[in-house]
Amino acid sequence: MPTVTWSRLGADRRAAVVAAAEAEFAAHGFSRGSLNVIARRAGVAKGSLFQYFADKRDLYAHITEVGSQRVRRHMEDQIRRLDPSRPFFEFLTDLLDVWVAYFADHPRDRALHAAASFEVDTDARISVRAVIHRHYLQVLRPLVLDARGRGDLRPDADVDTLLSLLLMILPHLALAPYVRGIDPVLGLDELSPEQPALVVRRYVAVLSAAFAQPDHSPADRATHKGEQS
Structure with a gap:
């Protein structure tokens, strides 16, 4: 958590520190990211960073936030x-398309995502993944619960497993189209x-087959439409 001193800084100085830290961590990750470089690019003394944040990991977690x-x-x-509010797996398909497109158009966010995913320092990785997962779940959980309430999911669908799979798929789709070897x-x-x-x-076809109410899956609706025509 940033310190009280950080909250008292002017907006321009905070923005300079954030921009410098984002650039350094995006390029080198936590372990190889340099506080000296961040301080120099932000135009502050290195010691000032420790007045703003408890340590390097605290700064990294804030940048992730x-x-x-x-x-x-x-x-x-x-x-x-x-x-x-439309059928969940149709909506999810479009949402994942938008997600992929976002990371195509925002290379710095993609690089920060990669740094968090590939970080070798266990404590730092846990800290930043906790931040990312909190945001994922705060957005995804209501969507999934609403889908269950509408009857888009099977009555016995394991919602937590669906959410866990989405937590794996989203970071993968943020990086795999743009980072060879994944x-x-x-x-x-x-x-x-x-x-x-x-x-x-x-991906959506597999999730739909596992979790969708049979007459709410895109494939089943297409089949039903064909039988009616």
Whole structure:
């Protein structure tokens, strides 16, 4: 948590420290990120950083919080635009498309996401993943619970397992289309423009088969429509 001294800083000075820290951690992660470089780029003494934050890990967690809030604001705007009240797995498909596109268009957020995912320091990784997971769950859990309330999910659907799978899929889709070597199985190592969208639909098809109420899954609706025509 930032200190009281941090809260008393002017907005420009706080913004300079955040920008410098985001650039350094995005480029080098926590373990190799340099406080000397951050201080120099922000135009502050290195000792001042320890007046603003308890230690390097505290600064890293704060930068993760700032970045997570930025991504969350964008995604919540998109959620409202996409209408989360429609059938859950149709909505989820569009939401994951938007998620992939966001990280294509925001390389710094993608780099920060990669730094958090690949961090070798266990304590630092736990700290930042806790921040990211909190934001994920605060957004995803109400969507999943609403879907269950509408009857989009099977009555015996394990909601916690669905959420856990989404917590794995989201970071993967943020990085795999843009970082070679993460997913050679689904064709993301030899990327074509349409490949991320195809991968999204394969993931959603598996989730739908496991969790959707049979007559609420996209495949079943298509079959039912064909039988009626």
